[in-house]
Amino acid sequence: xxxxxxxxxxxxxxxxxxxxxxxxxxxxxxxxxxxxxxxxxxxxxxxxxxxxxxxxxxxxxxxxxxxxxxxxxxxxxxxxxxxxxxxxxxxxxxxxxxxxxxxxxxxxxxxxxxxxxxxxxxxxxxxxxxxxxxxxxxxxxxxxxxxxxxxxxxxxxxxxxxxxxxxxxxxxxxxxxxxxxxxxxxxxxxxxxxxxxxxxxxxxxxxxxxxxxxxxxxxxxxxxxxxxxxxxxxxxxxxxxxxxxxxxxxxxxxxxxxxxxxxxxxxxx
Ligand SMILES: [Zn+2]
Numbered sequence: 193x194x195x196x197x198x199x200x201x202x203x204x205x206x207x208x209x210x211x212x213x214x215x216x217x218x219x220x221x222x223x224x225x226x227x228x229x230x231x232x233x234x235x236x237x238x239x240x241x242x243x244x245x246x247x248x249x250x251x252x253x254x255x256x257x258x259x260x261x262x263x264x265x266x267x268x269x270x271x272x273x274x275x276x277x278x279x280x281x282x283x284x285x286x287x288x289x290x291x292x293x294x295x296x297x298x299x300x301x302x303x304x305x306x307x308x309x310x311x312x313x314x315x316x317x318x319x320x321x322x323x324x325x326x327x328x329x330x331x332x333x334x335x336x337x338x339x340x341x342x343x344x345x346x347x348x349x350x351x352x353x354x355x356x357x358x359x360x361x362x363x364x365x366x367x368x369x370x371x372x373x374x375x376x377x378x379x380x381x382x383x384x385x386x387x388x389x390x391x392x393x394x395x396x397x398x399x400x401x402x403x404x405x406x407x408x409x410x411x412x413x414x415x416x417x418x419x420x421x422x423x424x425x426x427x428x429x430x431x432x433x434x435x436x437x438x439x440x441x442x443x444x445x446x447x448x449x450x451x452x453x454x455x456x457x458x459x460x461x
Contacts, residue, residue, distance in 0.1 A: 215282045219304075226308075258307045263321075263328035263366040264356060264395070265313055265373065266349075268335040268380040269293070274301070277332060287311055290330035292352060298344035300352055306360075316373035317422040324373055329356055333381060340384040353395045365461070367395035368420070368436075375432035376425050383439050399437065399456035405448065406455035412446055415458040 238246045267290065269277045274295045281289045281303055290312040293301040304310050312330030321327065333349065335341055356362060367390060370378045391398035413423050421429040427444035434442050437453050446454065 212282070218284070223308075259327075260360045261306060261327060261329045261356075262360065262362060263318070263324065263368065264353060264362060265324065265328050265330050265368060265370055266381050266385070267312060267330065267332045267370045268337050268341075268382055268385070269332050270337045270380060271334070272336055274299075274334045277334060290332040292329070292331045293334065294331065294345050294348050294352070295334050296342040296345050298342070298348040300348050306356075313370070313373060314377065316370075318368065318373045318420040329360075335382070335384075337380060337382045341381075341386065346386060346389065350390070350393050350395075353390070353393075357394065364394055365397050371432045371435050372420065373422075375422060375428040379431075379435060379442075383435060383442065387436055387439075397457060397460050399453050402449060402452040402456060404452060404455065406451055410451070410455060412451070412454060415454055418458060418461050420461075 236248065238248055240246060271277045271280065274293060277293055278301070280286050281293075289304060289310045291302070291304050291306055291310050293303060295301070306329055309325050310330045311325060312332070313324035313328065316322075316324045318324060331349065331352065333341060333345055335345075353367065357364075357367075369385065369387075370380045387396060388398050390396050413426055413429075416426075416429045416433055417423045419433075421432060423429045430444045430446055430450075431442050433454065434440075434450060437457055438450050440449070
């Protein structure tokens, strides 16, 4: 009985509008400090090779707006519940966040204004882009990495992606996963993630057929790099590619099927 009452109390608290008053206050304070940063006009000093400050004048233009996200990065939380992830994102010491979290029942939780920089990518690279956080929206799916993604969760994801793609004119090929941009560190979203379904809906690329072998002089490393993968650790890049496009195995070897898939995907870039 006591356990039941406690459960009701926790449920009531987490559903009440005041439950996140404290984190809202911290978020507002941080936004205020960003506003202060924006109001500094003459802060930038440029030095020449003799360490002499150049004469830089600030003359305000009247035409500007906020910078916009151009990528969407999909993650699985690798945690056991939505509550656990919200807690992680509510503690300053964790230094991690995302713009959205989607529960297994399909509920979308918006954590940060899309125009602000969430901390979800970490050290990452895609093509020549090395500051992924600055140009992306991060979406976390409540999933521990060991189980398939719930259909309702994927449906909500597709709806959210559609609105983001339209709002920010995000290119189809710029919907990618955390493992794609951080192959040495990350493996999310897992092998269960339905990348083909996403591609069928206009989010990310997928191969048309895998029945044509590439030419004998096909440079696999160059192909991976052309798609966007950081190939400084080639084995890790192969694993990341297979996690996304093959999903049968994630061994760091390109078998014939994998080579055909890579050849087909490569030709789209
Ligand atoms: Zn991640």
